[in-house]
Amino acid sequence: MELHCSQGWDFSINSCVGGQSCRKSTSQFNSISPGWIDTDFTEYTGADAVQQPVHRVGNPMDIANMVLFLCSEKAGFITGENICIDGGMTKQMIYHGDCGWTLDMSSDMTSKKID
Structure with missing residues (x-):
């Protein structure tokens, strides 16, 4: 819950301050x-990876690259x-059982650490 609250605050203050800074x-x-x-x-496979529209879980470099770009x-x-930066998950918003869609969990759901 703290993450959602801080993100909401961050979005609100950014919109307010960002608009003021323009002037x-x-x-x-x-x-x-x-x-x-x-x-x-960790490199995720199976359902953990497939549920992501980009077919992988994010890593810190995804965030770092955006920070570098913004700077x-x-x-x-x-x-x-x-x-x-969520690999498209907020746009997807489809859950098991929605609109007749089901997640096939029969595939191998293993994960391995990337060295």
Whole structure:
């Protein structure tokens, strides 16, 4: 619950401050809302991977690359934005049993640590 509360606060304050900054300075205010980010760099297979629209779980580099981009000159025209990095899960929003869709869990659901 803390994560959702902090993300909601982050989104609200970013929208408010980001909009104000456009009028008063050249500062940029953006936020990132991460999805499932595995910090152990585990490679997931089976249902854990297949449920993700990009067929993998996120890792810290997915977030780090966006932070580096937002800090670069290439992002100079982006402000007041919340960037969702979740492999498409928030757009998918389909759960087992919805609209006749079912998750076939018969595939191998093993995971291995990436060295």
